[in-house]
Amino acid sequence: MLGDKLLNYDNLETGFTEYQQDFNIYKMKITRLFKEFAESEKAGGLTLIGCTVISMIIANTFYGNEYTHFWHSALGNQSVEYWINDGLMTIFFLLIGLELEREIYIGELSKIKDALLPIFGAIGGMLIPATIYMYINHGTNFQNGAGIPMATDIAFALGVLSLLGNKVPTSLKVFLTALAVIDDLGAILVIAIFYTKTIIWMNLLIASGIFLGLIVLNRLKIRNLIPYMVGGFAMWYFMLHSGVHATITGVLLAFAVPFGNGDEKSSSYILQHYLHKPVAFLILPLFALANTAIEVNISFQEIITQKYGIGILLGLVVGKPLGIIALTFVAVKLKICKLPSDLNWKMIVGAGCLGGIGFTMSIFITLLAFDEFELQNNSKIVILVASVIAAIIGFVYLLFASKTSRRKLSV
Template identity: 60%
Template sequence: MKLTKLFNDFFNSEKAGGLILVLATILSLCIANSPWQTAYTNCWQFSFAGHSVVHWINDGLMTIFFLLIGLELEREIYTGELSSFKNASLPVIAAVGGMIVPALIFLLFNTGGPGQPGAGIPMATDIAFAVGILSLLGSRVPASLKIFLTALAVIDDLGAIIVIAVFYTSTLSLVHLFLALGVFAVLLVLNRLKIQNPVPYLLGGIVMWYFMLQSGVHATLAGILLAFAIPFGNGDERSVSYRIQHFLHKPVAFFILPLFAMANTGISISSDWYAGLTQNLSVGIIAGLLTGKPLGIALFAYIGTAVKFCTLPSELKWKHIIGAGFLGGIGFTMSVFITLLAFTDAVITDTAKIAILIASCAAGIIGYLFLHFTLKKTTPGDTI
């Protein structure tokens, strides 16, 4: 199966970005538990233009990350793995299972309790980490598995945005929301008029982001909307979509996501940190990511193929889907992102973050080892 240059660029940027994310997280944890802890924490709370630095990162820079995700999703829909129903149905139904089952497992432990708002936490997949772990397996990874995992993670992130917009909007200003949607409508008109200059779209995106921020709906939704307003054309290197997506790869992978990790994983770990792992919140997160993700992804994919809704590519075996399911359990960035929206109590937030880090590390290790031995033993006629 031939992979496009832009897909390879996207895959490689996420691969390198995964390593940078690991280093950024380790550095953040080290500083947060050193004599510089107070200064480190305070630097992220420094106020600029009415908002803290961490707020600008989470609501501002992360919008650019979702713009990149939206552009990749658009490309997959128009010319990639999602361009036909036959190809799209498998990662779509797998992603749906990978969101529903973890959320149900989480609610099994947290319904009616203080952790209930965190049901969206184990639904997420960190695309950079997941792709980064898969890339460590080298040339043994079939192209179809790369595409499946990337499409799965992109759809998962889109699902996370929908969950954020629907369930994590505490206050809603209809006036600002309609203004944001009005700007989006204007950008769609520019698209229909075949305006190819990227400047009007980017300026309009900033205005839409501002109104979305004021509306109470999480501002990062503006990134996804902007992606689908930007002209795709025929998707070649001259198209506006291609140029913006190509430009964003490295800033997102090497600056925005590591900065997000630095700002949000500076957890001061107490001597009894492990006590929180027995709380329903932690159990729900760990069980959701480690069990719910692979179970939901594999189960829904299997049911989809059993009822002829989708087909399994010839290169893939069911054990590869299970391995990809474990990698889907690496929630990290997106899970932390949703945690910050779900809880305001610092103790609960830190407890959730520790559970996310543990579950994501375990999912990455299990997924890597599972695929390492699976891919090594795979032969053309192999079956489950």
């Protein structure tokens, strides 16, 4: 890549100058893509909030029954809600996979030393909430919900962080983004391992064969996106009928699409660029509208007395920040990794609090963990309340932490 180009120059000084110019251009492209991602996620987060509020208001009005019925009405041989959750959300997971791939190759996860901080944060942010939930619900009919408080919603978290503007450093946004992407990968693995019930091996083998075929196309340097999209659709169809959750297809397809050097001409970059807005402003809002049509016909106090309600609430509001802060602190103290120069522990605490915003992935796992509609409905209420609490705590804390930091710098 850039290093190879430097070796081809006879004049080392000229070569180094041009190498530096190429590197700066390359860095600008990566920065622009990250900013584009962050901007779409911020706007997408605010759109999600709006759709959630609208959906809950309609669900609890005179038109609530018709509204709820619409999402459960048949479209083909399944409901509208089903096609959103198992179909359109695959595209969301495709975008997540493309973002993860970019982070691994040329982003925050490309250097193991830099990657370890959000990796440890994500691991802590998954294990501690799940442990808290299991401690409360072990041996009950609700223990299958341990995966619910494990995930962080990127769109909501960045949406809240964006309200602070330039009061927080860019490295905090990058840290939270990397942490949430790794978090999502963990949630995807949890779905694949723990929420797969019956496997139809023939369909799974066909889906695996299609994936291997796409990998071969990648190795042959076929950059045209059409065969990958056609193959991805076929893989999704057989995965859907295999028993493994079909949205896993999105992540697999992301790693089959050629990445190249990650520049604007690469297939991965082009696909990621085109998916940002449809995912942020169509797919996730539809997911929110379909899955937050929640009838609040029971008091929150009644729900929170249930063990699953306590587990979800404590897992997101307490377990998430505790896990993120504890494991990053241990990793830094053991000198496994280090904090970026413009970050301090107050900022990490604030990011940990925002990590408790579960929403999209938490609701998604709820639908897989519980079969009863009432249990799903009540769990969604707890997830929403816990996410709002986490968002408020994180926002207020970071607001005061940033003011304190600025005062210290001005002294």
